[in-house]
Amino acid sequence: MFSLFMGFYRYLFQKHQFQVLIVGLDYAGKTSVLEQIKTIFCGMEPLPPGKITPTIGLNIGKVSIDGANLVFWDVGGARSLRSLWERYYGEAHGLLFVIDAADTARLEEAREVLRQLLNNAELAGIPLLVFANKQDAAGALTPHEVQARFGLHHAEGSSQPQHVLGTTAIRGEGIDEGVRWLAETLRTSPRALALQTG
Ligand code: G3D
Numbered sequence: 001m002f003s004l005f006m007g008f009y010r011y012l013f014q015k016h017q018f019q020v021l022i023v024g025l026d027y028a029g030k031t032s033v034l035e036q037i038k039t040i041f042c043g044m045e046p047l048p049p050g051k052i053t054p055t056i057g058l059n060i061g062k063v064s065i066d067g068a069n070l071v072f073w074d075v076g077g078a079r080s081l082r083s084l085w086e087r088y089y090g091e092a093h094g095l096l097f098v099i100d101a102a103d104t105a106r107l108e109e110a111r112e113v114l115r116q117l118l119n120n121a122e123l124a125g126i127p128l129l130v131f132a133n134k135q136d137a138a139g140a141l142t143p144h145e146v147q148a149r150f151g152l153h154h155a156e157g158s159s160q161p162q163h164v165l166g167t168t169a170i171r172g173e174g175i176d177e178g179v180r181w182l183a184e185t186l187r188t189s190p191r192a193l194a195l196q197t198g
């Protein structure tokens, strides 16, 4: 009873904190996206692109958006590191999947990785933001093309919110809009509310 009361109290009076897992293949631009998020929402200088090295551990960025705290976890995307993602599933309120929209040779691999994520019971109903990144690069698929190729059409009656956006992480384009969508969606997401009060 007491824990129920405390959960309700926290829900009403505390600033919500949401954890967002940034995933996708290596080289998609995940760390560049996180650096831009920190720049846009915390006013921090981004690391110069040459200083962003392949992620082996975990990069964390905490930002405050319209009264909600979002903590972004950027985990390494190399094949050998993907098994570590599972450790974060249970505590993730949202998922940010980054795709290199110009790397058509690896689209199938990215599609399979996303399919496995969405089939994981631990991530059921999780709000999903997809960045079709590298829109500046020659031959990049548009967000609509990515949506079609990945079969990302919000199913009727599905409780999983989805949003696909085109981004150019190295210039910070599209990031702000996507992160605001995520913050807004997390506020009312049944999964996020369950994790907050649970
Ligand atoms: P990752 O964390 O998903 O592995 P990174 O990806 O953020 O490390 O980025 C991988 C490479 O893609 C980097 O190039 C980075 O500058 C580049 N990149 C990220 N976003 C964009 C983008 O929007 N457009 C373009 N053209 N490149 C991008 P390097 O050469 O430093 O390895």
Ligand code: MG
Binding pocket: 030, 031, 032, 053, 054, 055, 074, 075, 076, 077
């Ligand atoms: Mg990285």
